[in-house]
Amino acid sequence: AQSVTQPDIHITVSEGASLELRCNYSYGATPYLFWYVQSPGQGLQLLLKYFSGDTLVQGIKGFEAEFKRSQSSFNLRKPSVHWSDAAEYFCAVGPYTGGFKTIFGAGTRLFVKA
Amino acid sequence: EAGVAQSPRYKIIEKRQSVAFWCNPISGHATLYWYQQILGQGPKLLIQFQNNGVVDDSQLPKDRFSAERLKGVDSTLKIQPAKLEDSAVYLCASSLDLSEGPYFGPGTRLTVL
Numbered sequence: 283a284q285s286v287t288q289p290d291i292h293i294t295v296s297e298g299a300s301l302e303l304r305c306n307y308s309y310g311a312t313p314y315l316f317w318y319v320q321s322p323g324q325g326l327q328l329l330l331k332y333f334s335g336d337t338l339v340q341g342i343k344g345f346e347a348e349f350k351r352s353q354s355s356f357n358l359r360k361p362s363v364h365w366s367d368a369a370e371y372f373c374a375v376g377p378y379t380g381g382f383k384t385i386f387g388a389g390t391r392l393f394v395k396a
Numbered sequence: 397e398a399g400v401a402q403s404p405r406y407k408i409i410e411k412r413q414s415v416a417f418w419c420n421p422i423s424g425h426a427t428l429y430w431y432q433q434i435l436g437q438g439p440k441l442l443i444q445f446q447n448n449g450v451v452d453d454s455q456l457p458k459d460r461f462s463a464e465r466l467k468g469v470d471s472t473l474k475i476q477p478a479k480l481e482d483s484a485v486y487l488c489a490s491s492l493d494l495s496e497g498p499y500f501g502p503g504t505r506l507t508v509l
Contacts, residue, residue: 325487326489328499376495383451
């Protein structure tokens, strides 16, 4: 069965520091992969998505993610974090050949310290 | 373009009562999703429609939850009867097709007392 794991429940980084949020998936094939952000009291917003091709994808708000097939990972990165990036981040795994569901990880809460 | 619309935004009910949520997806989006998000957790897929048809409802508690999508556009999710553990935010989302990531509505926060 497909599954997605976000190993870190929460992460704290200093403003201006780099960020990497981890995401691992369990799948027989390469699925569609997504990262979402949910700010306090806000809805879920799509940051970026990967289907195929270049394994480094660029998203909104300066985020990028790298797909590594050998590690079944799709980690989210940002070179310099701003205080406004404090939020909950969710990795999601989408449909693949033979399956249709789009499911989400448990999320990683990002805290940004001044 | 207009986003995913949901109503109501908030609902408080007593346990064993019934409740219904409505969703209007982005125009032209064939895929519609209902997720349940309990505080502190990731969204859990309840049901996924492709046009009128259900493509997955494996995590929908069918003894109390039901959902329909009328004419491949609007959708309603109903809970009857509600339990305390149904307190959550119910998120509706839509996408152009299965390869697109879901675009989410603002959600309905349900409190069951």
